[in-house]
Amino acid sequence: MVPAMEKVRNQKVVLKDYINGFPKESDLLLESSGTVDLKLPQGSNGVLVKNLYLSCDPCMLCQMGKTQSRYFQSYTPGSPIIGYGRVARVVDSANSNFKEGELVWAGVAEWEEYSIITAPETLFKIQNTDVPLSYYAGILGLTGLTAYVGFYELCAPKKGEYVFVSAASGAVGQLVGQFAKQSGCYVVGSAGTKEKIELLKNKFGFDEAFNYKEEKDLDATLQRYFPNGIDIYFDNVGGKMLEAAIFNMNLNGRIACSGMVSQYSLEQGDGVRNLLCLVTKRLRMQGFITGDHFDLYPKYIEMVIPLIQQGKICYVEDIVEGLESAPAALMRLFSGRNVGKQVVVVARA
Amino acid sequence: MVPAMEKVRNQKVVLKDYINGFPKESDLLLESSGTVDLKLPQGSNGVLVKNLYLSCDPCMLCQMGKTQSRYFQSYTPGSPIIGYGRVARVVDSANSNFKEGELVWAGVAEWEEYSIITAPETLFKIQNTDVPLSYYAGILGLTGLTAYVGFYELCAPKKGEYVFVSAASGAVGQLVGQFAKQSGCYVVGSAGTKEKIELLKNKFGFDEAFNYKEEKDLDATLQRYFPNGIDIYFDNVGGKMLEAAIFNMNLNGRIACSGMVSQYSLEQGDGVRNLLCLVTKRLRMQGFITGDHFDLYPKYIEMVIPLIQQGKICYVEDIVEGLESAPAALMRLFSGRNVGKQVVVVARA
Numbered sequence: 001m002v003p004a005m006e007k008v009r010n011q012k013v014v015l016k017d018y019i020n021g022f023p024k025e026s027d028l029l030l031e032s033s034g035t036v037d038l039k040l041p042q043g044s045n046g047v048l049v050k051n052l053y054l055s056c057d058p059c060m061l062c063q064m065g066k067t068q069s070r071y072f073q074s075y076t077p078g079s080p081i082i083g084y085g086r087v088a089r090v091v092d093s094a095n096s097n098f099k100e101g102e103l104v105w106a107g108v109a110e111w112e113e114y115s116i117i118t119a120p121e122t123l124f125k126i127q128n129t130d131v132p133l134s135y136y137a138g139i140l141g142l143t144g145l146t147a148y149v150g151f152y153e154l155c156a157p158k159k160g161e162y163v164f165v166s167a168a169s170g171a172v173g174q175l176v177g178q179f180a181k182q183s184g185c186y187v188v189g190s191a192g193t194k195e196k197i198e199l200l201k202n203k204f205g206f207d208e209a210f211n212y213k214e215e216k217d218l219d220a221t222l223q224r225y226f227p228n229g230i231d232i233y234f235d236n237v238g239g240k241m242l243e244a245a246i247f248n249m250n251l252n253g254r255i256a257c258s259g260m261v262s263q264y265s266l267e268q269g270d271g272v273r274n275l276l277c278l279v280t281k282r283l284r285m286q287g288f289i290t291g292d293h294f295d296l297y298p299k300y301i302e303m304v305i306p307l308i309q310q311g312k313i314c315y316v317e318d319i320v321e322g323l324e325s326a327p328a329a330l331m332r333l334f335s336g337r338n339v340g341k342q343v344v345v346v347a348r349a
Numbered sequence: 350m351v352p353a354m355e356k357v358r359n360q361k362v363v364l365k366d367y368i369n370g371f372p373k374e375s376d377l378l379l380e381s382s383g384t385v386d387l388k389l390p391q392g393s394n395g396v397l398v399k400n401l402y403l404s405c406d407p408c409m410l411c412q413m414g415k416t417q418s419r420y421f422q423s424y425t426p427g428s429p430i431i432g433y434g435r436v437a438r439v440v441d442s443a444n445s446n447f448k449e450g451e452l453v454w455a456g457v458a459e460w461e462e463y464s465i466i467t468a469p470e471t472l473f474k475i476q477n478t479d480v481p482l483s484y485y486a487g488i489l490g491l492t493g494l495t496a497y498v499g500f501y502e503l504c505a506p507k508k509g510e511y512v513f514v515s516a517a518s519g520a521v522g523q524l525v526g527q528f529a530k531q532s533g534c535y536v537v538g539s540a541g542t543k544e545k546i547e548l549l550k551n552k553f554g555f556d557e558a559f560n561y562k563e564e565k566d567l568d569a570t571l572q573r574y575f576p577n578g579i580d581i582y583f584d585n586v587g588g589k590m591l592e593a594a595i596f597n598m599n600l601n602g603r604i605a606c607s608g609m610v611s612q613y614s615l616e617q618g619d620g621v622r623n624l625l626c627l628v629t630k631r632l633r634m635q636g637f638i639t640g641d642h643f644d645l646y647p648k649y650i651e652m653v654i655p656l657i658q659q660g661k662i663c664y665v666e667d668i669v670e671g672l673e674s675a676p677a678a679l680m681r682l683f684s685g686r687n688v689g690k691q692v693v694v695v696a697r698a
Contacts, residue, residue, distance in 0.1 A: 070596065070623070070626070071625050071626065071628075071629045072629060238624060238625060242624065247419065257624070257627045257628050258628065259628060260624065260625045260628060263624075263625050268622055269622040269623055269624065269625055270620070270622065271619070271620010271621060271622045272620060272621050272622075272624055273617055273618040273619065273620045273621075274419070274618055275587060275591065275606070275609065275612075275618065275621055275634075276417075276420050276587060276609045276612050276618055277419070277420065277636070278606045278634060278635070278636030279420075279606050279607065279608060279609060279636040279637070279638070280420045280421060280636070280638070281636065282636050282637050282638055282641060283635075283636050284633065284634070284635045284636070285624075285627060285633070285634040285635075286627070286632075286633045286634075287626070287627030287628040287629070287630065287631050287632050287633070288628070288631050289628070289629070289631055292631060
């Protein structure tokens with residue numbers, strides 16, 4: 001006799017249809033009609049997880065439209081959208097590496113209450129629970145690894161170097177700035193509100209910070225903040241800020257291209273007109289996708305956990321409760337109204 | 350009694366005044382009034398050389414104007430212009446490392462008949478004279494090292510990779526294409542005349558070549574020539590071609606920015622609008638100045654001399670006779686009328 005399956009509700013956040021331009025909350029739908037069996041079917045090799053925390057990521061904006069399809073894979077209307085961080089609990093496992101009740105995180109996450117993970121090798125076991133669990137959707141997940149890979153691996157900082165970080169109060173930026181200070185660098189951040197600028201200077205320990213929305217000539221602004229030039233630019237925004245930074249780079253400067261949030265809703269990107277500086281200043285621009293660098297995760301964790309525990313790194317999250325709040329949280333992020341890492345609590349346990 | 354000095358004429362090519370836009374031959378002046386003593390003054394530590402061959406280089410265009418001053422150091426009107434390769438004979442030396450009659454080459458050269466080299470450490474002795482002496486103003490000088498550093502050191506080619514070279518029949522491009530073939534890569538070049546395209550395919554062994562002036566949509570052109578995408582782009586032109594190449598790069602592609610000749614006479618550079626691809630495709634763009642890499646010269650020479658001697662690398666020069674022909678030769682280069690490395694013979698011995 002086949003045992004009766006326990007079916008529960010499985011709410012999902014789905015894209016209604018491809019968007020044009022900037023998205024709005026109503027482009028997303030909380031679909032409540034689906035259910036999931038709490039036991040995996042016989043013969044499955046997967047892992048069934050209950051999602052606890054989901055990460056909201058700027059690049060999700062690109063995946064809602066079709067026009068950016070040369071850059072990102074678009075979401076499928078009617079299917080759950082996908083973000084870049086989840087913390088989850090194993091509900092059932094057909095894979096010998098995972099047991100019911102274990103906590104895991106992953107760098108890819110469907111926005112739904114329960115997910116069946118068909119590639120369990122993409123799950124990381126959460127070993128250290130002395131820190132808030134939500135951190136594994138951010139500083140101890142893909143977000144943190146992004147800051148680490150981009151800053152340390154690609155930019156190879158040296159003590160005393162001048163570092164510029166855009167979108168600096170964001171999930172990645174706040175960490176890059178603090179890593180730069182840990183490395184003995186001088187660091188300036190840009191952000192888009194007065195509140196964020198205060199946070200950068202008073203909480204994250206940036207040497208200086210400015211509100212780019214109040215600046216008319218970003219090139220001149222950067223000249224003012226970096227009279228000795230920029231050695232490392234950690235670029236989260238692209239476009240006009242990238243162009244201004246390139247003009248202000250020092251010889252042998254390094255630019256880590258982590259994301260280009262200013263470009264995500266444009267049908268045609270802003271033109272960067274001064275790439276000739278790459279030649280004359282011997283600059284290196286390196287784009288990266290953190291998912292290529294999971295091999296560095298253990299090294300990163302070894303570095304960052306003690307820093308968190310000793311209070312040497314601080315980390316600000318902007319947390320909303322419930323999957324029903326997820327579409328609004330994503331719009332907060334896209335329009336820069338979040339402060340710190342935007343996370344959605346789907347369930348607390 | 351002080352010995353009488355032997356004075357000889359020392360013609361120079363000087364910039365009359367800063368130019369706007371594209372230069373013309375009459376912006377340069379052959380100044381014939383100067384003289385030079387053929388003996389260095391007592392107490393000098395310099396080396397007096399007679400220039401034999403001078404290299405014409407595309408980036409010299411930038412140095413004739415003031416508007417590109419954020420990129421290149423402008424020439425001083427009334428002073429000899431400076432190119433990026435000379436072959437010379439030592440006439441007198443106050444430096445124990447150099448003796449009268451020795452042949453040398455250097456990566457920087459004032460355009461004049463005789464020069465006093467105040468930093469003799471910038472001179473390289475010419476050891477191998479089995480090859481044409483003019484080669485040290487090109488393939489065996491800065492030009493060759495540029496191709497070597499950009500292709501091998503920065504792009505780390507692997508057998509079977511797809512390589513695109515712009516300005517491919519030029520001094521650097523023709524070598525990059527041949528190095529790519531030596532490395533077992535598939536290589537396509539672009540150039541601006543039918544004659545150059547023939548040369549690329551029939552003499553330099555490029556797998557394919559196209560005339561960019563006949564193409565309306567460079568992005569589509571590159572899609573056609575690279576159905577499997579581009580792994581390495583050796584960029585000599587920048588601007589629209591760079592943008593088209595970026596769209597066609599494969600994941601983890603590498604772009605060596607050697608020069609951006611399409612941008613040199615523009616007051617404002619062409620905007621490259623798709624840098625977001627750097628992130629999504631994990632691309633690396635690296636600018637470089639060959640003068641930073643002279644440490645690699647011995648390694649390069651060890652590789653390239655046998656290839657030349659065995660006829661495995663061919664090298665085309667476009668040689669004009671006499672310093673009086675130098676301004677015209679430079680304009681030939683700037684307007685793409687040269688075929689191969691543009692060299693000026695100042696003297697044969």
